Amino acid sequence: MNIPEYIERPLYLERIMPYVGKGIMKILVGQRRVGKSYMLFQLMDRISERDPGGRRIYINKELHEFTALRQAKDLLEYVGRRREPGRSLYLFIDELQEIEGFEHALRSLQAEGDVDIYATGSNAKLLSGELASYLSGRYVEVKVHGLTYNEFLRFHNLARGRESLTAFMKFGGLPFLRHLVLEESVVFEYLRNIADAILLKDIAGRYEIRNVSFLQRLTRFLADNVGNIVTARKISEYLKSQKIKVSHNLVIDYLSYLTNAMLVLVARRYDVVGKQIFEIGEKYYFEDLGIRHALVGFRATDINKILENTVFVHLKTAGYDVTVGRIGKREIDFVCEKSGERIYVQVAYTITDDAVRDREFGNLLKIQDNFPKMVVTMDDAAGGNYQGIEHIHMEDFLLSVTS
Numbered sequence: 001m002n003i004p005e006y007i008e009r010p011l012y013l014e015r016i017m018p019y020v021g022k023g024i025m026k027i028l029v030g031q032r033r034v035g036k037s038y039m040l041f042q043l044m045d046r047i048s049e050r051d052p053g054g055r056r057i058y059i060n061k062e063l064h065e066f067t068a069l070r071q072a073k074d075l076l077e078y079v080g081r082r083r084e085p086g087r088s089l090y091l092f093i094d095e096l097q098e099i100e101g102f103e104h105a106l107r108s109l110q111a112e113g114d115v116d117i118y119a120t121g122s123n124a125k126l127l128s129g130e131l132a133s134y135l136s137g138r139y140v141e142v143k144v145h146g147l148t149y150n151e152f153l154r155f156h157n158l159a160r161g162r163e164s165l166t167a168f169m170k171f172g173g174l175p176f177l178r179h180l181v182l183e184e185s186v187v188f189e190y191l192r193n194i195a196d197a198i199l200l201k202d203i204a205g206r207y208e209i210r211n212v213s214f215l216q217r218l219t220r221f222l223a224d225n226v227g228n229i230v231t232a233r234k235i236s237e238y239l240k241s242q243k244i245k246v247s248h249n250l251v252i253d254y255l256s257y258l259t260n261a262m263l264v265l266v267a268r269r270y271d272v273v274g275k276q277i278f279e280i281g282e283k284y285y286f287e288d289l290g291i292r293h294a295l296v297g298f299r300a301t302d303i304n305k306i307l308e309n310t311v312f313v314h315l316k317t318a319g320y321d322v323t324v325g326r327i328g329k330r331e332i333d334f335v336c337e338k339s340g341e342r343i344y345v346q347v348a349y350t351i352t353d354d355a356v357r358d359r360e361f362g363n364l365l366k367i368q369d370n371f372p373k374m375v376v377t378m379d380d381a382a383g384g385n386y387q388g389i390e391h392i393h394m395e396d397f398l399l400s401v402t403s
Contacts, residue, residue, distance in 0.1 A: 001058050003041045025117040030144035031262040031287045035175045036120040040092045054088035061098035072101035093119040103134040145317040146173030146288050149398035165395050169306050170298050172290025191294035202261040222284045223296040226305040229281045270323035285312045308347045330363045342371040350379050361386050
């Protein structure tokens with residue numbers, strides 16, 4: 001096959017390459033249009049460099065030439081006919097879930113021991129949380145996110161600076177945007193279509209939802225309340241004020257559908273002193289800020305929400321497990337853990353006076369441990385530290401805190 005042109009994304013290649021040839025399936029998951037298919041192309045090239053004599057098989061179930069591959073036995077026969085003695089075999093499948101009983105075929109191929117498997121799946125039919133039951137621990141899951149700020153600069157051939165940073169926070173990180181003019185009328189129309197596909201196909205279609213209007217209203221409610229503590233009861237009360245009657249349990253179900261489709265990401269609350277997760281109340285952030293703005297508009301008054309969402313997604317992309325911290329009555333925006341290490345992050349637009357400084361830095365000073373702590377702002381004078389807490393500009397944060 002002729003591999004289309006792409007811009008390499010080393011962040012994910014470096015996470016996947018250690019598993020090449022290790023007898024474990026590599027499954028790429030993520031929101032629609034974050035670039036999972038193009039990651040397969042990049043892996044093909046990397047593996048060809050490592051093993052020039054290897055045999056690659058690429059299957060894309062969205063292409064007409066593969067319509068005959070409907071069931072597990074079809075896949076097994078297709079792969080079997082392409083085996084060549086003495087050559088390593090690498091199998092790449094795009095839209096894995098379109099093959100009925102795919103799990104049986106993959107387990108069989110893996111058991112034979114001579115096929116290295118890479119696949120993507122659509123959230124419409126194959127959710128991340130279902131992989132364990134399908135593949136019985138024989139896989140590694142790689143979550144693919146939209147572009148980081150550094151990737152955004154490379155994809156759009158931009159230099160760092162306030163204008164580029166604003167464009168990133170306005171239009172988001174879906175890779176296809178590099179083919180569009182970065183203007184609201186153009187980009188937001190494209191992103192609204194992506195949002196509709198997620199809501200109507202990945203969610204309403206999968207769960208046989210009839211009340212699509214409620215699903216859309218709930219999504220817009222979350223877009224308006226980015227960074228606010230949300231409960232199912234609070235949403236139910238809001239909807240009641242809009243003369244929409246929806247049960248508490250149904251709200252919980254719909255929230256799970258939105259997170260399963262990876263349109264929104266959830267941050268649970270964590271008691272820093274008691275070291276336990278709060279059972280009630282979470283914060284929701286959008287995987288792609290551009291989609292959020294396409295739904296409710298890009299508003300200067302939302303700058304604090306936008307900054308917080310930007311930092312949260314960046315930390316998730318960097319591989320951190322992120323919660324919202326509580327210490328007494330004070331809130332820590334993000335408690336981030338990875339590989340036994342921890343960082344604490346506060347986010348603010350600017351440090352305008354002593355009261356703001358006391359709040360943002362003071363919250364972190366209440367934490368009695370030696371893990372790194374930082375306050376991220378848009379202040380031109382950001383830099384240095386305050387009583388041991390780093391003060392870092394948003395752009396520097398996005399370019400320095402990586403995987």
